[in-house]
Amino acid sequence: MGDQAIDESDHAFALPKSLLDTDLYKASFTMQQAVLRHFPNAQATYRFTHRDKNVYFTKECYNRYLTALSHFADFAGVTPDELAWLRQTCPYFDETYLEYISNFRFKPEQVNVEFVTKDGDPELGRLEISASGPWVETILWEVPLMACLSEIYFHTADCDWNYEGQEELAYEKAKTLLQADAHFSEFGTRRRRSYRIHDLVVAILIRASKNVMGKGKFVGTSNMHFAHKYGVMPIGTIAHEWFMGIAALHGYEDANSVALDLWEQVYPKGPLIALTDTFSTEVFLRDFVKDKARASRWTGLRQDSGDPMVYAPRAKVAFGSIGIDYRTRSIIYSDALTSDKALKIKEQCDEIGFTCSFGIGTFLTNDFHSLSSGGTEKSKALNMVIKLASINGEPCVKISDELTKNTGDPEKVRHVKAIYGLPP
Incomplete structure (x- = not known):
């Protein structure tokens, strides 16, 4: 890939660079503080969905992802410098939460990743990813799990691109x-x-x-x-x-x-x-x-x-x-x-x-854009999401304004639509 200058033998290239290397709001810090305040004992399950059914992951991608995942345990909480910045920049975080995030550690054992082969091909398949545990802990998995997977995929399974331009x-x-x-x-x-x-x-x-x-x-x-x-x-x-x-x-x-x-x-x-x-x-x-x-x-x-x-x-x-x-x-x-x-x-x-x-x-x-097309065709991003699947064993659903973005058990979705008076 020419100018990318990435050591692909090192799992660390795809890991977040800090506990802060995540979104403020999307299953992240503001959400985590709200869960800590209101539902500290709730148990959650998250599930991964890749919406593009024509894209598959390689076994190499899967193996590297597992290796990277195991090293999430090495992350410390926010550093003293980051903590000082949070206090100054985000006054809506209280001291109880800042102490919590300072001591936070990822627990890779909360995440399960399975490789489901494509038509018996041992080198190609889909990934089934889930995370389970206390809501206040598992809430931080969504963003880094996807960012990490995307980077590994585009340095192993799809290398038909570069940074030029x-x-x-x-x-x-x-x-x-x-x-x-x-x-x-x-x-x-x-x-x-x-x-x-x-x-x-x-x-x-x-x-x-x-x-x-x-x-x-x-x-x-x-x-x-x-x-x-x-x-x-x-x-x-x-x-x-x-x-x-x-x-x-x-x-x-x-x-x-x-x-x-x-x-x-x-x-x-x-x-x-x-x-x-x-x-x-x-x-x-x-x-x-x-x-x-x-x-x-x-x-x-x-x-x-x-x-x-x-x-x-x-x-x-x-x-x-x-x-x-x-x-x-x-x-x-x-x-x-x-x-x-x-x-x-x-x-x-x-x-x-x-x-x-x-x-x-x-x-x-x-x-x-893909190099093999001479730059005429897109090198498509992974069309993936990780959504909350259940809380305390109760299934969760999302009924979007876009039908393809609906999430959850179809029967539960129909039930909730009926409650709201929405078309089935």
Whole structure:
């Protein structure tokens, strides 16, 4: 792969570089503090899904992944320097949680990885990955497990790519967004091609934000390690997992409301940005507008599935129905964004009067072309997720605004849809 300069014989190349090398919000620190506060004894199970059925992993990839996984136990908690940075940058973390994370250790025995061969071929197959244990511990597995797997896959199973032109590509993307006065953050940890490209992208976004004049802004990164390394803001909202877990523990009838209330108890000063599509945005907004006082405290919404062009008009109607000026609210878009898609959405929000920003992930940290095609075909990122499967033995489901993103036992999904009055 030419200029990659990676020692592939060393398992460490794919490991996170710090306990902070994860997302602030996505099954990570803010979520972990909320679980520690409310559900310290809850037991959880997570399961991996690779949505692209035509992509297989090699046995070598599997073996290297197992080796890397065993070394997660070597990670210490956050360092004194990182702890000081967390205290200064993230005042919403209390001392109880900071002490907890300082002493945190990964337990690789919580993770099980199986290699299921393809049609009897011993060298190709699918991976079945699960993690089980206390929710407050296993919650930190999702992001690094996927980032590690992606890096190993693209250095063993798919090597038909290189880094040539990536610096220029990242700069042009940032320039396009900044010149259009867009506000955006980097959300690309989970499916990054490598730590190296992630590091490069964040550095380039910062450089572009200093060079390109205008109202556009690189707001920050969801990755705590890079926020610390480069002195930018760590960015995060709330994840589907919170709503899924609350529903399993408290029931589905008022799950959205209970989840918002419990979150607000942990983060009373916010920022309070509500993710709306765990059980469909339709259901969320129906519950949201029942309590004007609470809706007034939550200053924005996050769109993460479905048609983004129907989202702002729908949100405008919802806020207007309870007498809240939608122009004082914001929307964060984070679903499979590209520069062009973000700018199309921004044009609509500007016309309506919504403040909007964009959390951009795979487009920034895993946008490559195959060498064998002469650069004409994409070298596709792994289309993978790790989702909460159960809490205390109760199955968890997600009913997305995009049908292909539904998660959980099909029968349970149908049952929950019936509770919410959604089409089967």
